[in-house]
Amino acid sequence: MNLILIKLGIRNVFRNKRRTLLTSLAIGIGLMSLIIADGFILGMKNYMIRSVTDDYLGHGQIHHTKFLKTNKVKFIIDSPEEVEKKLSADAKLKGYSPRTISSALIASAEGSEQISLVGIKPKYESILSKIKTFTTMGNYLEKNDKSHILIGKKLASKLKVGIGDKVVLTLSPIGGGDLSQELFRIKGIFSYGSSAFDNHMAFINLGRAQQMLGCKGCIHEFALKFNDLVNLSLLFEEYKNKFPADGHLFENWKELMPALNSALELTDISMAFLAAFLAILVGATVVNTLYMALYERKFEFGVLLAIGTRKRVLFIIIIVESIALAIGSIIIGSILTIIFGGMLAYYGVDYGGVTYASVPLREPIYMVFSLKQFIIYPLGLIIFTILISFYPIWQILKIPPSKSLKII
Amino acid sequence: MENIFECKKVSKNFGKTKQVLVHALKSVDLEIKKGEFTAIIGPSGSGKTTLLNIMSGLDNPTHGKVLLKGNDITKMDGNELSDFRRDHIGFVFQSYNLLPVLTAEENIEYILIIQGVPEKERKERVQKALIEVGLKGLGKKFPNQLSGGQQQRVAIARALVGKPDIILADEPTANLDSVNGRALLDMMLKLNETLGVTFVFSTHDPLIMNEAKRLITLHDGKIVEDKIQ
Numbered sequence: 001m002n003l004i005l006i007k008l009g010i011r012n013v014f015r016n017k018r019r020t021l022l023t024s025l026a027i028g029i030g031l032m033s034l035i036i037a038d039g040f041i042l043g044m045k046n047y048m049i050r051s052v053t054d055d056y057l058g059h060g061q062i063h064h065t066k067f068l069k070t071n072k073v074k075f076i077i078d079s080p081e082e083v084e085k086k087l088s089a090d091a092k093l094k095g096y097s098p099r100t101i102s103s104a105l106i107a108s109a110e111g112s113e114q115i116s117l118v119g120i121k122p123k124y125e126s127i128l129s130k131i132k133t134f135t136t137m138g139n140y141l142e143k144n145d146k147s148h149i150l151i152g153k154k155l156a157s158k159l160k161v162g163i164g165d166k167v168v169l170t171l172s173p174i175g176g177g178d179l180s181q182e183l184f185r186i187k188g189i190f191s192y193g194s195s196a197f198d199n200h201m202a203f204i205n206l207g208r209a210q211q212m213l214g215c216k217g218c219i220h221e222f223a224l225k226f227n228d229l230v231n232l233s234l235l236f237e238e239y240k241n242k243f244p245a246d247g248h249l250f251e252n253w254k255e256l257m258p259a260l261n262s263a264l265e266l267t268d269i270s271m272a273f274l275a276a277f278l279a280i281l282v283g284a285t286v287v288n289t290l291y292m293a294l295y296e297r298k299f300e301f302g303v304l305l306a307i308g309t310r311k312r313v314l315f316i317i318i319i320v321e322s323i324a325l326a327i328g329s330i331i332i333g334s335i336l337t338i339i340f341g342g343m344l345a346y347y348g349v350d351y352g353g354v355t356y357a358s359v360p361l362r363e364p365i366y367m368v369f370s371l372k373q374f375i376i377y378p379l380g381l382i383i384f385t386i387l388i389s390f391y392p393i394w395q396i397l398k399i400p401p402s403k404s405l406k407i408i
Numbered sequence: 409m410e411n412i413f414e415c416k417k418v419s420k421n422f423g424k425t426k427q428v429l430v431h432a433l434k435s436v437d438l439e440i441k442k443g444e445f446t447a448i449i450g451p452s453g454s455g456k457t458t459l460l461n462i463m464s465g466l467d468n469p470t471h472g473k474v475l476l477k478g479n480d481i482t483k484m485d486g487n488e489l490s491d492f493r494r495d496h497i498g499f500v501f502q503s504y505n506l507l508p509v510l511t512a513e514e515n516i517e518y519i520l521i522i523q524g525v526p527e528k529e530r531k532e533r534v535q536k537a538l539i540e541v542g543l544k545g546l547g548k549k550f551p552n553q554l555s556g557g558q559q560q561r562v563a564i565a566r567a568l569v570g571k572p573d574i575i576l577a578d579e580p581t582a583n584l585d586s587v588n589g590r591a592l593l594d595m596m597l598k599l600n601e602t603l604g605v606t607f608v609f610s611t612h613d614p615l616i617m618n619e620a621k622r623l624i625t626l627h628d629g630k631i632v633e634d635k636i637q
Contacts, residue, residue: 004514004521011509303505306466307566308494309522310487402466405501 005313009320013328016293023289024329027381030282031333034377036341037274039367040349041267046368048359052260053253055192056129058097058223059232060252062243067220068251073102073174073213078247080219086242092226092235095127099221100209104171106151106202110160115151115202117171119209128225131190131203138163138188146208148187152198156189163189169204173214180212193353193360224250263357282381283388290322291392301396302404311397318393319386326385330378337374341367412573412606413440413463418472420458420629432458434629435472440574443604445597447611447620454626456610460576463608464497465489476573494522498567500577504559506551512538512562513547519570537565540603541595557588561595568599574606581613593619 013020053059062083064075077083080098087096100119105112122141126132131150132140141150149167151159161167163186170181184204192198210218226235236252243250254261294301304314348364355361415438422430433455440446440463448456461467462474465481474481481492493499506515513534520530538547541561551559560580567575580596581589593615599605609616617623618637625633 004510004518007514008507008509015509300505300507303499303501304507305490306464306493306499307519308490308492308497308570310490313522400467402461405466 005317006320009317010324012293012297012317012321013324019289019293020325020328023285023325024332026285027282027326027329027385028332028334028336030278030285031330031377031381032336032340034275034278035333035337035373036344036367038271038373038377039341039369040344040365041271042370043345043348043366043368044356044361045264045267047361047363047365048260048264048357049253051359051362052257053225054130055134055194056131056197056223057253057256058128058225060224060226060236060239060250061256062222062224062248062250063220065247065249068256073100073172073220076174076215076218076220077222080217080222083219083222083243083248087222087224092228092238094225094227095124096225097121097124097128097223098206098219099125099223100206100213100218101220102171102209102213104169104202106155106159107168107170108159108161108165111158113155113158113200115155115200117169117209118201118203119206119213120203121206125203128223130192134190134192135188136191138186140188141203141205143205145187145205147182147184148204149184150188150190150203151186152201153189153191154195154198155200155202156186158199161186163187169202169212171212173212174218175214177214180214182208182212193362194355194358196358257358260357260359279384283384286322286325286385286388287392289325290318290389291395293321294318294392294396298396298399298404302399302401305401306405314397315393318396319389322385322389323382326382329385330381333381334374334378341369345369410442411439412442412477413438414473414475415439415459415463416473416475418459418462418469418474420455420462420467421470431629433462433469436629436631438624438631438634440606440608442573442606443600444622445600445607445620446622446624447609447616448624448626449611449617450626455629456626457578458629459626460578460608460610464499464576465492494519494570496573498570498572498575500560500563500567500575500580502579502582504551504556504563504583506559506562506566508551511548511550512543512554512565515551515562516547516566516569519566523570533569534565537569540568540599541565555588557584557592560584560588560592564592564596564599568605574608577607577609579611579613580609581611581616586615589613589615 062077064077067075084098087093098121102117104115104117106115122143126140135150141148156162159167165186167184167186168181169184170179173180210216226232228235239250301314344367348366350364351361353360353362415436418433418436420433422432436459448459450456458467462469465484468482476492476496481489484492510518516534516537517530520533538544541564543558543561543565546554546558554562581592584592596607597619600607611617620637622636624631
């Protein structure tokens, strides 16, 4: 293609500077909206995943194959020592936490509540979850705290207890028989901001929990956290193979929290809808502008055809024009995105602790920039603009030159 | 003299039903010889525009043949017609119709680009054309920086530079004052006499009518007079 055809297309774009600027601004705002929405959704997804995995769940967990399906305490992990040996030898793991999980009744002088009682190794748990961080009153458990317990803020409120108060835990041992009942003193009160945690969870030392359950060394769950967050999918595959479903199995956070995974997938679908709507908006703007710009120049196109320009060449000239318009819009859109998106990335949006898909949005959600946003979307915009230009071009090119000219 | 153009029994009807059918041209026979300086005259609606459209391949006749150097252009497809216009016909329009975003030079060069002329030759021919139309040194100007007369000269240079067999001009002096109109006509006459360029005009301008070497009068789609002056 000769340079003059490119010149012709580009200079045509700037013939009506105000219209070009307004159109580029409209398309640029569309692009900015798309990038900001994507960046914001990405920020929210990252936050939710990080929140879920960091707060308590870990990136994955190992259980007896039937434990999560039945919630029965008898389904403990076979040979937990061997599992732990494998885990402790794996440098890819940032940490792991062995846990027992059982239903229990917690009672104070003011009332009683059914809870999920988790036995933990305080040091291991502090690497894996944020229980220590969220223990805002009192102190976190220590290795030798045999008769101390951590409970949620709302549970403490219901039981009308505070730091140092006594509660009684009652639970059914794994092997059946008499109920196991012990007195504990509240060492810490945590606040996750999640109703499920703050109302219904309590933590004691693992050894003490095993003792109450009547099963020395038993483990219901190993929660795991990996170092490499970029290649989690590969690590999940590796762990699936490492712990095949023979007695115990590894499940990643997506499998453990299908509702959250669905919510995130729903977010992707919402993003696709948003992109489609913005594409329609941008498309309508491009079609309208090009149609106006081309139609008012139909005489000129008639002249070009009359002097021997093939329709194919004219098509290229107009496509160059569309691409120039798209590039101008991308520049404007990128500048707007950097300004407004930058503000969202810096200040974030505070949701004030609203819970979405069971995840409390405790911290502001920050927009996340990615290279993809500045490559894929602009590229998509150019392709889309070219495609959408076909209609006005076709409309113009189908006018016979003799009709475009009206003279001669 | 060799015939460049031949219209044989050319008719053109507009409209599809009997009620609205317009016979714009009625069995027109016309021959244009190389080097002629011909004016087509006639009242509005006489068929001048339609005849020039058909001669240039911008429109197809309902009946009849249009031959350029013996080749029937009515049988050509879209691309062939584009190439035919590009290589054989130069156009000069009433309102100049230069591309406003290209300089005078670029407007002239455009034809050579679509003809596939190499760059070096293009530049030389563009400068030569500018000199021929008296616009030496004004090649870098955009059309809006030129007067009406200068723009029309650029249009003639554009029509000329591709070395066409014929230049078709639609009322080329209609938008010019008498001084510029006279100057333009003199220039075209000079090109006709020195370079042998064939011109066919549609016009109402008495100046062109007086200077034309051949005067064809159309009335109601028929040639009613064809005289050599």
